[in-house]
Amino acid sequence: MTTSLNIDPIGRPAPFNGMMPEKVTGYVMLVGNGAVGKTSVAKVLALTNQGQKPNAKILDSISKTNNLEYEFITTRQQIGSTEYTVTLQFLVPPGQKQEDGDPTGRSFEAVIDIFRPTIHRLDVVLFTYDMTSMDSFHDLVYWIDSVGDLLNDTSHFILLGTHLDRENDLEITRGDIDEGLEYLASEMRSMLPSWKGNFARLEVSNLTGENLESLLYYLAGSVISAHQMRV
Numbered sequence: 001m002t003t004s005l006n007i008d009p010i011g012r013p014a015p016f017n018g019m020m021p022e023k024v025t026g027y028v029m030l031v032g033n034g035a036v037g038k039t040s041v042a043k044v045l046a047l048t049n050q051g052q053k054p055n056a057k058i059l060d061s062i063s064k065t066n067n068l069e070y071e072f073i074t075t076r077q078q079i080g081s082t083e084y085t086v087t088l089q090f091l092v093p094p095g096q097k098q099e100d101g102d103p104t105g106r107s108f109e110a111v112i113d114i115f116r117p118t119i120h121r122l123d124v125v126l127f128t129y130d131m132t133s134m135d136s137f138h139d140l141v142y143w144i145d146s147v148g149d150l151l152n153d154t155s156h157f158i159l160l161g162t163h164l165d166r167e168n169d170l171e172i173t174r175g176d177i178d179e180g181l182e183y184l185a186s187e188m189r190s191m192l193p194s195w196k197g198n199f200a201r202l203e204v205s206n207l208t209g210e211n212l213e214s215l216l217y218y219l220a221g222s223v224i225s226a227h228q229m230r231v
């Protein structure tokens, strides 16, 4: 153990010697059709990070998004020999499309127009679909175009399926997911020729919590990686 080398004479951990956790904040946006589970992902991740178990009551309490919603999580992650304190700041816009002309709530486009000056950088985008809805999966074509101008060269993305618990109703196959992932990556490259972000797929349940821990780990890793690419 060499930790004593990093302790100053009166025993406090010395700053700037690599032993203090490095603090990184990342901005994570969830996009996708209405009711695919965007708000649920952010909320359930935040609650499970505080030690709560996911359950139906939490999901029942979530209502339709008409504005930009915020949620945040602070988590510690060890990557190599460095310890990080990662704050994930979630941004959840509505899943209502402007083109649908629904007068009962504000659309994604309307809300993004309002908040655009406050959105400085997206580190990770979660392209979210409901695994029991082929429409929500196909509509990701729309969502990548809509979010395109908020992305930068180091934005990472995840193709995120929800409702994994509804095993008898799953409509999306592994083949569809692999194809979708390639499609999203090729769209990114054509929108941003210098794009060098990472991308991955993940399927979760907001009801049982399945794979949410992997999602959290992957998000923190992505935020650190985007941070390292910028410096």
Ligand SMILES: Nc1nc2c(ncn2[C@@H]2O[C@H](COP(=O)(O)OP(=O)(O)O)[C@@H](O)[C@H]2O)c(=O)[nH]1
Pocket: 032, 033, 034, 035, 036, 037, 038, 039, 040, 041, 059, 060, 062, 063, 064, 065, 095, 162, 163, 164, 165, 166, 204, 205, 206, 207
């Ligand atoms: N069974 C199940 N229901 C879910 C899951 N995720 C979300 N829901 C439900 O799907 C509905 C829409 O979720 P919400 O988070 O409001 O979707 P959003 O419009 O994309 O933000 C809600 O009734 C949730 O309870 C999931 O993983 N499994």
Ligand SMILES: [Mg+2]
Pocket: 038, 039, 040, 063, 064, 065, 092, 094
């Ligand atoms: Mg919502």
